[in-house]
Amino acid sequence: MATSITQDPRDPNVALSPTSHTSEVLELFLNSLVRLKDGQVLDMGPVCEENILFFASRLRRHYVCDMFLRLIREQKIARHSRNVWRHLDYPDRFFDGIHLWDLCDHLDDKKVSQVIEHCLLMLQPGGLLMLVAFEKPPSPVRINSFIIQHHYRMSYRVQPHLNIAWHCRHNRALMSLLTGFSIVKSLRYRNGIREILLKKPL
Amino acid sequence: MLGKSKKTDSGKLVSPDRPLEGKSSTFLSRSTARDEKTIIGEHISIEGSIRGEENLEIEGSMKGNIELEKHNFRIGPNGQVEGEINARNVSISGEFKGNIKSHEKVEITREADFYGEIKAKSISIEDGAYIKGVIELDREPNRKSTDAQKPNATAAPETGKAPGAPR
Numbered sequence: 001m002a003t004s005i006t007q008d009p010r011d012p013n014v015a016l017s018p019t020s021h022t023s024e025v026l027e028l029f030l031n032s033l034v035r036l037k038d039g040q041v042l043d044m045g046p047v048c049e050e051n052i053l054f055f056a057s058r059l060r061r062h063y064v065c066d067m068f069l070r071l072i073r074e075q076k077i078a079r080h081s082r083n084v085w086r087h088l089d090y091p092d093r094f095f096d097g098i099h100l101w102d103l104c105d106h107l108d109d110k111k112v113s114q115v116i117e118h119c120l121l122m123l124q125p126g127g128l129l130m131l132v133a134f135e136k137p138p139s140p141v142r143i144n145s146f147i148i149q150h151h152y153r154m155s156y157r158v159q160p161h162l163n164i165a166w167h168c169r170h171n172r173a174l175m176s177l178l179t180g181f182s183i184v185k186s187l188r189y190r191n192g193i194r195e196i197l198l199k200k201p202l
Numbered sequence: 203m204l205g206k207s208k209k210t211d212s213g214k215l216v217s218p219d220r221p222l223e224g225k226s227s228t229f230l231s232r233s234t235a236r237d238e239k240t241i242i243g244e245h246i247s248i249e250g251s252i253r254g255e256e257n258l259e260i261e262g263s264m265k266g267n268i269e270l271e272k273h274n275f276r277i278g279p280n281g282q283v284e285g286e287i288n289a290r291n292v293s294i295s296g297e298f299k300g301n302i303k304s305h306e307k308v309e310i311t312r313e314a315d316f317y318g319e320i321k322a323k324s325i326s327i328e329d330g331a332y333i334k335g336v337i338e339l340d341r342e343p344n345r346k347s348t349d350a351q352k353p354n355a356t357a358a359p360e361t362g363k364a365p366g367a368p369r
Contacts, residue, residue: 047310049327056325056337064333087334145329161312161330 020155025185025195027152029130033097034058040094042122044068045101046159048145063095067103067115068143068162075164084111085118093124100131101146104174106164112177120180120200129181129198133174136192137166244280251285260296271305279313292322 033039041055042063056062065087074084098119104112119129132146143164144156171194175183181198188194239257242248246262253269261278267286268275275289281296292302293309294316302308304322312330319336327333 046329047327047331047333048329049325052325052327052337053339056339057341060338060341062337064335064337066332066334069332157329159329 021189023152039096041097042095054148097128102132123200125202127200133194
């Protein structure tokens with residue numbers, strides 16, 4: 001197995017855990033979408049140039065709504081009572097695919113259920129939802145962007161501007177929150193990262 | 203900056219010697235050299251459209267469309283713009299709501315708040331920028347979507363368990 005160490009850009013001597021991996025689930029997700037004419041994808045991860053270029057160069061229109069930064073802004077202005085998901089004001093059955101990245105790792109159970117419910121509404125019947133989940137917070141405990149590289153290789157880049165709580169879950173707990181979808185593929189990599197591809201029923 | 207000379211990026215002093223198109227054109231200072239730019243200062247608000255034949259930077263606020271087909275447009279860190287932009291290169295460091303059509307490149311810096319649509323040949327985005335929008339890149343005709351990312355046939359999968367099996 002080819003492995004590589006992701007280094008902390010602020011201290012090249014500190015190796016980050018986990019290491020990078022090659023994403024089979026991402027390949028499956030993308031290949032399913034490019035088969036569609038004008039497949040539309042929503043990316044809810046932290047804004048990341050590599051990922052935006054990856055999808056935008058392969059699909060006609062790539063939608064981005066950075067919910068990580070949204071969560072932080074909601075915290076800062078103490079609008080806990082307001083529904084952060086109001087920013088997902090897309091029409092029902094609009095997307096063919098949604099990538100949540102590791103957003104669920106930063107949401108409590110109630111908010112995970114809410115975002116999953118929104119995804120169900122926003123996806124076309126048969127639409128795909130991809131998400132990534134950590135078994136435990138990375139070491140050092142920092143939020144990283146997943147960076148898509150060549151050959152579906154995923155590495156990580158520290159996002160020092162993002163400071164959100166962690167809610168890592170065991171597989172059973174996570175799966176119990178992903179109601180309404182059927183599982184297409186679920187993989188656990190050696191570096192402890194799980195990738196899950198879900199499908200909205202037809 | 204109304205009526206005052208303004209120093210351009212190149213250090214030359216320029217004066218508002220010719221109004222540009224647009225309702226508030228008298229609030230603009232204008233450079234004289236072709237590659238210099240007009241800057242709308244941070245205490246200026248404009249409602250209306252701007253069409254021009256030189257580069258433009260906005261540090262103030264503006265509601266309206268900007269047409270600079272062969273020139274560059276920039277929203278500085280304090281700038282706020284709402285409208286449609288048509289320019290060669292576009293750089294956003296402030297707040298923008300609307301649609302951008304760029305004939306070359308769009309750059310979104312980490313200070314930016316972007317809501318809208320981007321159509322461009324290429325794009326660069328810094329970590330930390332906020333984007334809620336749609337990105338549409340000019341694609342080469344007949345490009346095969348997955349070729350560039352075709353996994354190496356010799357690369358071994360890194361999964362810790364069999365595909366398809368939930369943990």
